[in-house]
Amino acid sequence: MAFSFLRRGSGSDDRLDHIEATIQQMLADDREAFDLAMSALLGDVEAKAVRKKVKATDLRVNEGERSIRRDLVVHASVVGSFDSPALFVYMSIVKDIERIGDYAKNLLDLARDGADLGDHPDWRARWQQAAEMITATAEAFEARDLAQAKALISAGDELLDRYDDEVSELVKHGHGQPEAVARALALRYLKRIVAHLTNVLSSIVMPLDRIDYFDEDPEDREA
DSSP states (O other): OTTOOOOTTSOOOHHHHHHHHHHHHHHHHHHHHHHHHHHHHTTSSOHHHHHHHHHHHHHHHHHHHHHHHHHHHHIIIIIOOOOHHHHHHHHHHHHHHHHHHHHHHHHHHHHHTTOOOTTSTTHHHHHHHHHHHHHHHHHHHHHTOHHHHHHHHHHHHHHHHHHHHHHHHHHHHOTTOTTHHHHHHHHHHHHHHHHHHHHHHHHHHSOGGGGGGTTSOGGGGOO
Protein backbone atom coordinates (compact mmCIF):
# COMPACT_ATOMS: atom_id res chain seq x y z
CA MET A 1 0.00 0.00 0.00
CA ALA A 2 1.17 3.52 -0.69
CA PHE A 3 1.41 4.70 2.87
CA SER A 4 0.71 1.74 5.13
CA PHE A 5 4.10 1.95 6.82
CA LEU A 6 4.64 3.50 10.24
CA ARG A 7 7.50 5.99 10.44
CA ARG A 8 7.95 5.11 14.09
CA GLY A 9 10.97 2.92 14.49
CA SER A 10 12.71 4.18 11.35
CA GLY A 11 14.72 6.77 13.27
CA SER A 12 14.04 10.31 14.36
CA ASP A 13 13.48 12.98 11.75
CA ASP A 14 12.34 16.38 12.96
CA ARG A 15 11.18 17.51 9.54
CA LEU A 16 8.96 14.47 9.00
CA ASP A 17 7.62 14.83 12.52
CA HIS A 18 6.75 18.43 11.69
CA ILE A 19 4.97 17.33 8.50
CA GLU A 20 2.90 14.78 10.40
CA ALA A 21 2.03 17.31 13.12
CA THR A 22 1.07 19.89 10.50
CA ILE A 23 -1.27 17.43 8.78
CA GLN A 24 -2.99 16.80 12.10
CA GLN A 25 -3.33 20.55 12.73
CA MET A 26 -4.73 21.12 9.23
CA LEU A 27 -7.41 18.50 9.78
CA ALA A 28 -8.23 19.97 13.20
CA ASP A 29 -8.60 23.39 11.58
CA ASP A 30 -10.80 21.87 8.88
CA ARG A 31 -13.03 20.42 11.60
CA GLU A 32 -13.24 23.78 13.36
CA ALA A 33 -14.08 25.68 10.17
CA PHE A 34 -16.66 23.07 9.20
CA ASP A 35 -18.33 23.17 12.63
CA LEU A 36 -18.46 26.96 12.58
CA ALA A 37 -19.91 27.03 9.07
CA MET A 38 -22.55 24.43 9.87
CA SER A 39 -23.52 26.21 13.08
CA ALA A 40 -24.22 29.29 10.98
CA LEU A 41 -26.04 27.33 8.28
CA LEU A 42 -28.32 25.74 10.88
CA GLY A 43 -29.05 29.06 12.51
CA ASP A 44 -27.20 28.51 15.80
CA VAL A 45 -25.01 31.59 15.27
CA GLU A 46 -24.98 34.48 12.84
CA ALA A 47 -22.70 34.01 9.85
CA LYS A 48 -21.03 37.35 10.41
CA ALA A 49 -20.13 36.31 13.97
CA VAL A 50 -17.98 33.39 12.78
CA ARG A 51 -16.76 34.68 9.43
CA LYS A 52 -13.40 35.99 10.70
CA LYS A 53 -12.67 32.81 12.61
CA VAL A 54 -13.48 30.61 9.61
CA LYS A 55 -11.23 32.77 7.46
CA ALA A 56 -8.42 32.56 10.04
CA THR A 57 -8.61 28.76 10.22
CA ASP A 58 -8.60 28.55 6.43
CA LEU A 59 -5.50 30.72 6.27
CA ARG A 60 -3.78 28.38 8.74
CA VAL A 61 -4.70 25.40 6.57
CA ASN A 62 -3.30 27.13 3.50
CA GLU A 63 -0.07 27.98 5.29
CA GLY A 64 0.14 24.40 6.55
CA GLU A 65 0.00 23.13 2.98
CA ARG A 66 2.74 25.52 1.88
CA SER A 67 4.87 24.62 4.91
CA ILE A 68 4.61 20.90 4.17
CA ARG A 69 5.54 21.38 0.54
CA ARG A 70 8.58 23.45 1.53
CA ASP A 71 9.66 20.78 4.02
CA LEU A 72 9.26 18.04 1.44
CA VAL A 73 11.34 19.85 -1.15
CA VAL A 74 14.11 20.56 1.37
CA HIS A 75 14.03 17.03 2.75
CA ALA A 76 14.21 15.43 -0.68
CA SER A 77 17.02 17.68 -1.91
CA VAL A 78 19.15 17.95 1.23
CA VAL A 79 18.70 14.61 2.96
CA GLY A 80 18.52 12.68 -0.28
CA SER A 81 17.22 9.52 1.34
CA PHE A 82 13.55 10.40 1.39
CA ASP A 83 11.19 7.74 0.08
CA SER A 84 9.89 9.10 -3.26
CA PRO A 85 6.45 7.41 -3.01
CA ALA A 86 5.97 9.02 0.40
CA LEU A 87 6.76 12.42 -1.09
CA PHE A 88 4.08 11.97 -3.73
CA VAL A 89 1.57 10.80 -1.13
CA TYR A 90 2.17 13.78 1.14
CA MET A 91 1.93 16.18 -1.81
CA SER A 92 -1.36 14.62 -2.88
CA ILE A 93 -3.16 14.44 0.43
CA VAL A 94 -2.30 17.93 1.66
CA LYS A 95 -4.20 19.31 -1.34
CA ASP A 96 -7.23 17.23 -0.39
CA ILE A 97 -7.00 18.49 3.18
CA GLU A 98 -6.75 22.09 1.97
CA ARG A 99 -9.85 21.70 -0.19
CA ILE A 100 -11.96 20.65 2.81
CA GLY A 101 -11.48 24.12 4.25
CA ASP A 102 -12.61 25.67 0.99
CA TYR A 103 -15.89 23.75 1.10
CA ALA A 104 -16.41 24.84 4.70
CA LYS A 105 -16.20 28.42 3.42
CA ASN A 106 -18.75 27.56 0.71
CA LEU A 107 -21.16 26.33 3.40
CA LEU A 108 -20.66 29.55 5.32
CA ASP A 109 -21.36 31.52 2.14
CA LEU A 110 -24.79 29.87 1.98
CA ALA A 111 -25.51 31.09 5.50
CA ARG A 112 -24.26 34.57 4.61
CA ASP A 113 -26.68 34.57 1.68
CA GLY A 114 -29.54 33.92 4.09
CA ALA A 115 -29.91 30.15 4.01
CA ASP A 116 -31.08 28.57 7.28
CA LEU A 117 -31.41 24.78 7.36
CA GLY A 118 -32.13 24.53 11.07
CA ASP A 119 -35.79 23.67 10.51
CA HIS A 120 -35.06 20.82 8.08
CA PRO A 121 -34.95 17.29 9.50
CA ASP A 122 -31.68 15.34 9.54
CA TRP A 123 -29.30 18.24 9.00
CA ARG A 124 -27.80 18.04 12.47
CA ALA A 125 -27.15 14.35 11.89
CA ARG A 126 -25.47 15.16 8.58
CA TRP A 127 -23.31 17.75 10.34
CA GLN A 128 -22.30 15.27 13.04
CA GLN A 129 -21.52 12.47 10.56
CA ALA A 130 -19.23 14.61 8.41
CA ALA A 131 -17.56 16.28 11.39
CA GLU A 132 -16.82 12.96 13.05
CA MET A 133 -15.39 11.65 9.80
CA ILE A 134 -12.88 14.52 9.69
CA THR A 135 -11.68 13.65 13.18
CA ALA A 136 -11.66 9.90 12.53
CA THR A 137 -9.68 10.40 9.31
CA ALA A 138 -7.03 12.31 11.25
CA GLU A 139 -6.82 9.47 13.76
CA ALA A 140 -6.62 6.75 11.11
CA PHE A 141 -3.94 8.61 9.19
CA GLU A 142 -1.82 9.29 12.25
CA ALA A 143 -1.90 5.60 13.23
CA ARG A 144 -1.82 4.29 9.64
CA ASP A 145 -4.76 2.17 10.77
CA LEU A 146 -5.67 0.00 7.78
CA ALA A 147 -8.86 -1.45 9.26
CA GLN A 148 -10.17 1.92 10.40
CA ALA A 149 -9.33 3.48 7.03
CA LYS A 150 -11.25 0.77 5.16
CA ALA A 151 -14.26 1.16 7.45
CA LEU A 152 -14.25 4.94 7.00
CA ILE A 153 -13.97 4.67 3.21
CA SER A 154 -16.95 2.30 3.19
CA ALA A 155 -18.96 4.66 5.39
CA GLY A 156 -17.90 7.58 3.22
CA ASP A 157 -19.07 5.83 0.07
CA GLU A 158 -22.47 5.28 1.66
CA LEU A 159 -22.67 8.98 2.45
CA LEU A 160 -21.68 9.94 -1.10
CA ASP A 161 -24.48 7.78 -2.52
CA ARG A 162 -26.95 9.20 -0.02
CA TYR A 163 -26.03 12.80 -0.88
CA ASP A 164 -26.45 12.08 -4.58
CA ASP A 165 -29.87 10.48 -4.03
CA GLU A 166 -31.04 13.43 -1.96
CA VAL A 167 -29.88 15.96 -4.54
CA SER A 168 -31.64 13.99 -7.30
CA GLU A 169 -34.81 13.99 -5.22
CA LEU A 170 -34.61 17.75 -4.78
CA VAL A 171 -34.05 18.30 -8.49
CA LYS A 172 -37.01 16.11 -9.40
CA HIS A 173 -39.50 17.04 -6.70
CA GLY A 174 -38.14 19.93 -4.68
CA HIS A 175 -39.59 22.81 -6.67
CA GLY A 176 -41.21 25.26 -4.32
CA GLN A 177 -39.87 23.59 -1.18
CA PRO A 178 -38.27 25.98 1.32
CA GLU A 179 -34.49 26.25 0.94
CA ALA A 180 -34.41 23.61 -1.82
CA VAL A 181 -31.52 25.31 -3.65
CA ALA A 182 -29.52 25.82 -0.47
CA ARG A 183 -30.09 22.23 0.59
CA ALA A 184 -28.92 20.89 -2.78
CA LEU A 185 -25.79 23.05 -2.72
CA ALA A 186 -25.02 22.12 0.89
CA LEU A 187 -25.34 18.43 0.04
CA ARG A 188 -22.88 18.89 -2.82
CA TYR A 189 -20.41 20.63 -0.51
CA LEU A 190 -20.78 17.84 2.05
CA LYS A 191 -20.17 15.33 -0.72
CA ARG A 192 -16.92 17.04 -1.71
CA ILE A 193 -15.72 17.16 1.90
CA VAL A 194 -16.36 13.45 2.39
CA ALA A 195 -14.81 12.64 -0.99
CA HIS A 196 -11.60 14.49 -0.13
CA LEU A 197 -11.46 12.63 3.19
CA THR A 198 -11.69 9.31 1.36
CA ASN A 199 -8.79 10.45 -0.83
CA VAL A 200 -6.71 10.98 2.31
CA LEU A 201 -7.75 7.57 3.62
CA SER A 202 -6.93 5.92 0.30
CA SER A 203 -3.25 6.70 0.92
CA ILE A 204 -3.35 4.11 3.71
CA VAL A 205 -5.06 1.30 1.80
CA MET A 206 -4.33 1.74 -1.91
CA PRO A 207 -1.23 1.49 -4.14
CA LEU A 208 0.34 4.80 -5.12
CA ASP A 209 -1.19 4.92 -8.60
CA ARG A 210 -4.75 4.74 -7.19
CA ILE A 211 -4.72 7.19 -4.28
CA ASP A 212 -5.65 10.41 -6.02
CA TYR A 213 -9.07 9.69 -7.42
CA PHE A 214 -11.16 8.41 -4.55
CA ASP A 215 -13.06 11.67 -4.85
CA GLU A 216 -14.62 10.08 -7.91
CA ASP A 217 -17.94 8.26 -7.50
CA PRO A 218 -17.30 4.68 -6.36
CA GLU A 219 -18.39 3.12 -9.65
CA ASP A 220 -15.91 5.31 -11.52
CA ARG A 221 -12.95 3.99 -9.52
CA GLU A 222 -13.12 0.51 -10.98
CA ALA A 223 -10.18 0.11 -13.32
